[in-house]
Amino acid sequence: MASSDGATTPVDHKRPRGLGSFVRSQMRNIAPFLTLIFLSAFFAISSPSFATLDNLGNILTQVSVTGVIAVGLTFVILCAEIDLSIASIANVTGIAVAFFTLQDSYVNIANLPMPGWAAILMALALCALLGLVNALGLTMIGIPSFIMTLAMMQIAAGVSALLVRGQIAYKIPPLITTLGSGSIGGIPWIVIVAAVMLLGGHLVLTYTRFGRYVYMVGGNREAAEFSGLNVKLILGSVMVISAVCSGIGGMLGVAHFGSAQQNEFDTYLLDSIAAVVVGGTSLFGGRGGIGNTIVGLFVLGVLNNGLDHVNIDSFLKILIRGVILLAALIINVYAQRLRERTAD
Amino acid sequence: MSQGRSPILELNQITKAFGGVEALRGVDFALHAGEIHGLVGENGAGKSTLMKIIAGVHPEFSGRFMLDGKETRFRSTRDAHAAGIGMVHQELSVAPDLTVAENVFLGNQPTNRLGLVQWRRMAREAREQLSRFGIDVDPMTRLGDLPIGLQQLIEIARVLFSGARIIILDEPTSALSPPEVERLFATLRKLREEGTSIVFISHFIEDILRVSDTVTVFRNGRKVAETAAADTTKIALIEAMIGRGGEALEHSYTEDRMLQPSSDASVVLKADQLSLGRNLQDVSFEARAGEVLGIYGFMGCGQLELSRILFGKLKPDGGTLAVDGSAKRFRSTADARRAGVALVPESRRAMLFHQEPVYKNISISILDRISTLLLKPAREREIAMRQVEQLQIRPPVVGLDLGMLSGGNQQKVALAKWLTYPPRLLVLCEPTRGMDVGAKNDVINIVRDLRAKGLAIIVLSTEPETVLSLADRILVLKRGAVVREFVGEAVSKDRLLEAA
Secondary structure, eight states: OGGGGTTOOTTOOOOSOOHHHHHHHTHHHHHHHHHHHHHHHHHHHHOTTTSSHHHHHHHHHHHHHHHHHHHHHHHHHHTTOOOSOHHHHHHHHHHHHHHTSOOOTTSOOOOOOOOHHHHHHHHHHHHHHHHHHHHHIIIIIOOOHHHHHHHHHHHHHHHHHHHHTTOOBOOOOHHHHHHHHOEETTEEHHHHHHHHHHHHHHHHHHHBHHHHHHHHHHHOHHHHHHTTOOHHHHHHHHHHHHHHHHHHHHHHHHHHHTOBOTTTTHHHHHHHHHHHHHTTOOTTSSSOOHHHHHHHHHHHHHHHHHHHHSOOOHHHHHHHHHHHHHHHHHHHHHHHHHHHHHHO | OOTTSOOSEEEEEEEEEETTEEEEEEEEEEEOTTOEEEEEEOTTSSHHHHHHHHTTSOOOOEEEEEETTEEOOOSSHHHHHHTTEEEEOSSOOOOTTSBHHHHHTTTOOOBOTTSOBOHHHHHHHHHHHHHHTTOOOOTTSBGGGSOHHHHHHHHHHHHHTTTOSEEEEESTTTTOOHHHHHHHHHHHHHHHHTTOEEEEEOSOHHHHHHHOSEEEEEETTEEEEEEEGGGOOHHHHHHHHHTTTOOHHHHHHHSOEEOOOOOOSOEEEEEEEEEETTTEEEEEEEEETTEEEEEEOOTTSSHHHHHHHHTTSSOOSEEEEEETTEEEOOSSHHHHHHTTEEEEOSOGGGTOOTTSBHHHHHHGGGHHHHOSSBOOHHHHHHHHHHHHHHTTOSSOOTTSBGGGSOHHHHHHHHHHTTTSSOOSEEEEESTTTTOOHHHHHHHHHHHHHHHHTTOEEEEEESOHHHHHHHOSEEEEEETTEEEEEEOSSEEOHHHHHHHO
16 A cells, blocks of 8 residues: 555655755654654564564554544644544444444334435435534634534534434445455455545645645645635635545444444544654644655554554553653654754 | 923933844933823834833843932833833733723732632722723623724723833824823823823824923934924924934935826726724725835724735725726635735735745645646746746745745745736735845835736835835825825825824
8 A cells, every 4th residue: 555655745845955954854754654663673573473464464454444534634634623523423424324224123223224325325425514514613603623523523422322322233235344344355445445545635635736725724824815715615625524534434444343333433533633643744734644644554553453462461552552642742743843943 | 391300210321132133222211200201213213122121021231220210120021010110012912801800900900818809899990990091891891802992992091000100101092093092191191290200102293292291202223312392393303203314325215206196097996985993994095007006104004904805804894895897895815816916915924834845835826727626836836937037036946945035035935926927906015124125126126017017006014115115106094094195296204204
């Protein structure tokens, strides 16, 4: 997949400067990559079962759903906004696609069965609608995205609860089952879907006019407005993109887990934010990209998977993840400062 | 009136530099008890710097500082406050999210024995103080919900009634309406009778002459005149401020400049009765093709708001805009750009992307003209290179991060982004502020070229030199209203200052 371009972002350019200042300005791209190499080497030495082709497949499968959600979140964070509703929207979309599919008689849900393609379209429409509500709250009413999406997190959880009413649904459209849990030529479809979406996100951010606008709005929102860009339209669009990516991740996740129920995506909120930020995309906007997100996904994937291969208190794992995330945040903020100093 | 007694505040040979640039050079200043002392001078003449030294904002300076005949040094604004010195700064410094009463008592709320704030007492006393000043508001209103002028009055009231014996007011009247100015002056006179000393800085020379006992004039960091207000005139003060017959550089601007007679070229922009709260009242004008319209006024006269309305960033409360004869209602800056309006704001930071290369800064406003979906970086660089060559931007490397260019070259980039597909109307705010002479001349030449190509151009500035060197026709804006139009006649810096 597109991991080989992980250390470069679309905004880099050769500058006539010394190596020292090059390293300083590229700190946000170099540091996550070094972290990935260090973690991989550490687990490879500690456990013979880690560095195997089988296990690489495991890691790829484990990060796929996070990867799909993180594509949209990368757009949002590049604009210096945040989306806390991603996991809830993933959950409600996964539940919705099951809700519109005929369930076995023992599942006690008053649902609305329809053909598979229609169920998928309904689910996509639902997540796009929730994303649109986020977008309108942010741009038209002016609610900060942190609060707006916090409310949406609760709203989406509420819709989930009403749809399944404490039950568990198992049947979903066959296309989703294949993409979420099938494989082709030994490669899981879910990995392919994640790779395609990451590549798509990368192409949009790097080669389209919209992608440039995302970087410029994130880099200096006031200047973007004074340049005659429709900043509200761009911010609204990234909120919808984020919700739709979350929805796709949610449908795939339901197929991957084999069931649709309340609260099954809760860990994906932190994981997706961590993947984007650990990868080096700036929380202040305008710097980073899908390449960074891919490195961040691997850092998280290697860490989660590797800790299972070494003998470690499973309760300690949670703490270790927290500490790694804090370290990444420190590097993120520090890299921004270094870069600003170099640019002056 | 109080010359016989010894001054309560006396400064000798004050010098203050900011990073090698001397803002004050050997200034003497004395303030007597029960005196209103007016300070005048152009932007950057040193008035505000001197007052900030007195108020403890700038603790580092050289020279002697005597308070009540004793040598004193303030290390902070706290020290100055404790010594009975209060200052109202030019920039509003209130807490908009607190109530009116909390703002009036900021830092010394009345408390009971338990240390809890006595809200009822605070509200009552705030109401009493403000009504002495003719302000009738509910003291429990959030301050930010009040109009700016009223917020400014409340900030002034806070300092006036804080019990300070020396009060410094820096440009206090710019956002006030005439009756509010009257109330302020009545209060200042009353305080003077009670023995308070007041320093009053203003661009409005009539105001200074009406209320002051003594007037001091600053120019280029020096005190150039001190006289009793009764013995001087507005003209004399303006001449002292700009140094008529003085330095050679100033010379050209004090001579009369003949303006163009009114043009009959097509009207590109028609603004009719624009109003915005207290910032603008019924402002109407026309901008014609191939003409530079200068709009001059002091800081806070409503220029900034006007430029934002023209570019769709602010919505006017009333009035209409028409571009090329068709009425426009801009909902966003993107609407204004599509209608052919371009704006270069006064701050480069607000206009440019410092961490992005020059070519992306130049292409950002025209991307929709050169690409529909996919970017065309080679074309962007080519367009940028053409602009870099035409405007002589240095260094001529379009891949360089913008932040590595000098201020003057950055200003040229800010212009360049609008020039590949020239707009119908170009609005420039403070186009030459803070630039060296060479860069200034470059910008002036660029603007003249654009005018020759038939653009309608509006230049808004608080610097008379900028307006005089560029404009064919000049409007003077004062407290949000057009007070004078210069067209087809001779105009000079002192006439502009006199009108404003």
